[in-house]
Amino acid sequence: MKKLQQMKWNSCLAIPVVMVLAIACKKLPEKKDYLSQDASFNMKSVYEPILGRTALELTQFSADGSTYPLIFSIENARTKNGGHTNVPELFQKVKVQEWKRDYTGLETSLAEIEAKRVWVEAPFLEVRSGSGDIIFRNAPSTLIRSYPDSGYLFDIKVRNKGNERIIKDFWLRPIKEVPYEPYEFDVYTRERKTESRPRPSGGGANIVPYTIHPTGVSKMYFTKDSLFTDTLISVYFTKENATGHSLTFKFVDPRFNPIDPAKFSNTQWDKILHGFNRRQTAMGVTYDVAYPIPLTQLNTTWANSGKANVKFGYSRKGFGGERLDASFGLNFAIYEPGDWTITFYFRRDPIFNDD
Incomplete structure (x- = not known):
């Protein structure tokens, strides 16, 4: 009789354990990343890169507590006047030199300098996907619209897992080469x-x-x-x-x-x-x-x-x-x-x- 009561007690203990395991095995809903509606760039009124040289524009994105990693991309590029969306010249690849090793100023020959650079093909306009900084690469005014033309507008999409936001109307008005x-x-x-x-x-x-x-x-x-x-x-x-x-x-x-x-x-x-x-x-x-x-x-x-x-x-x-x-x-x-x-x-x- 005593043995039978002990078995019943053990059975009662087993029930909560099974319930706990069942709850633990149940898949919890995936938490959606947060993307603040106030997240934005420190935008200039107009970006005026000088053609004929490569420049990096640090846009200073403020995430306002958004969940990282964030991914940036260019959207809806168009001319400013007329809004023509067919502007392939902005993304046409140009041949430019980029550093594969750091320049220090201590190089002792032209050959040593050139060994640190490589020729690559890349678009004139690009946004760094991880930071939102904008790159304007060396391209001629024969390819890219330049002042006094009103230039271009484009938007930047910022997204993380499950959320995205479009920041509109970046104004790009390049300036002709200054040699x-x-x-x-x-x-x-x-x-x-x-x-x-x-x-x-x-x-x-x-x-x-x-x-x-x-x-x-x-x-x-x-x-x-x-x-x-x-x-x-x-x-x-x-x-x-x-x-x-x-x-x-x-x-x-x-x-x-x-x-x-x-x-x-x-x-x-x-x-x-x-x-x-x-x-x-x-x-x-x-x-x-x-x-x-x-x-x-x-x-x-x-x-x-x-x-x-x-x-x-x-x-x-x-x-x-x-x-x-x-x-x-x-x-x-x-x-x-x-x-x-x-x-x-x-x-x-x-x-x-x-x-």
Whole structure:
């Protein structure tokens, strides 16, 4: 009798165990990801990438507590005026160079630089699927609509597991190529900026109304006025051979005669530019270079804030044997390959000889 009661008690204990197992084995409903209706981009009123170069636009997406991972894609690309949805040029693949290994600025040859880059085919417009950042790749204005055309609109879809949202009306209005900076044309109207002085003989059409006021002005020039503020040095960019890979620095006096670069004796010619195989003559200094200059937006020995920086200088003895130093420099960028020349035109004759 006692044994029979014990068996009944064990049976009673087994019932809750079975029930618990049954509940545990039952599949719970899948939880739907959360996507905030306030999740959005820090949108500009208009995106104006300059054609002829590759640029990354950090859109700074605010998820507002949405569930990651999020996936971004471009939707409904169209022209702004007329709303034509047939805009295949935005997604047509173009041939561009991309880095497969990091550029450091410490490379010692063109070959070492080029070994870090590969040619790929990719669309002009792309959104990074994991971040929402937008890539504008190097494409010509012969392919992509550019200002004064009103350009394009497109939407971006953001989604996660089970939810999605369309963020509308990104305005894309590309600007025609700007081959170098500082630039002598207004980037929108392409009207030439004014320059009141003559250009160097044979200087070509590219005239930059960009002037430099060197340090040590009164020590550098024949002038009675130490506060002389007239235009001192003008800078000119010219290019030959669209497939070249050289850059030359030239210096000319007010009569357009060449100034021997050797006169700029304080210049560290092997440290002013990430170039190679320097050739120096009385006419100028030439380097083999990789384009664009600078090669990336990284700050390196050769560049800062997206511009290469060069500096030239010399010293001489003034009256009483005082050592006088003068220097001038330029922050610049060149975005197209070629055999380029940057000419520095001195408005007045610099004094190189000791007093």
